[in-house]
Amino acid sequence: MMAFDKKLVxxxxxxxxxxxxxxxxxxxxxxxxxxxxxxxxxxLDGTATALVWDCTTAVFHWRYNVDETVYVLEGSAVIRDDSGVERVIQAGDHMLFRAGSHAVWRVETYIRKVAFCRTPVPAPLMFMARVLRKLRRLIGASHKEGDAPSMFSDA
Structure with missing residues (x-):
């Protein structure tokens, strides 16, 4: 990995x-x-991680202690939730597993995915962050002159 500066890797x-x-x-x-x-x-705050993960043939439980969004790059798996509903996830599919959820994975040959994991922030803190963003927008301090708008903004 090579860093261009402290912000771009x-x-x-x-x-x-x-x-x-x-x-x-x-x-x-x-x-x-x-x-x-x-x-x-x-x-930087340690609450989010992006990774590539792969696995060979097996059936296993997976318990999620973080929110995990997966995007399948290669292969497939059958995912069964606690109600018994099964879904096939394969290359090009994505799925969100919320923190606290559980699934049984059946990998029939191989699967390779990108996973985006995020530790959920407690609701009161999220509310405070939204209020602060809104206040900054109202007073015109949401971005500096020349900044590109954020693709994640809710404005």
């Missing part, structure tokens, strides 16, 4: 070295999964 495919990321053995229902990951980035 760049890497190439040759920089991505997948590292072992074993699934909790108590979660494995069937098979001997080989799971690996590569952390792409971690936010």
């Amino acid at each position: 760049f890497s190439t495919a040759k920089d991505v070295e997948m590292k072992p990321c074993p699934i909790n053995p108590a979660w494995v229902i069937e098979g001997a999964p080989v799971a690996r990951n590569f952390i792409l980035s971690v936010s």
Whole structure:
């Protein structure tokens, strides 16, 4: 990984070295999964992480302690929620797993995904942040002259 400055970080495919990321053995229902990951980035406040993850054939539980949005790059899996509903997720699909949720994953051959993980912020703090953003907008301090608008703004 190469940093242009402290705010921009760049890497190439040759920089991505997948590292072992074993699934909790108590979660494995069937098979001997080989799971690996590569952390792409971690936010400065430590509440968000982006990573590439892959896994071989297996069936296993997954318990989510963070919000995780996945985008499948390659392969597929069958995901079963606690109500018994199953969905196939495959290359090009995305899915959100909220913190506190649980799913059973059935990887029939292989899956590779990008995962965006975020630690949920308590509702009162989120409310305060929205109020502060709104106040900044009202007094005209939401951005400096020449700044591009944020693609995440709710204005």
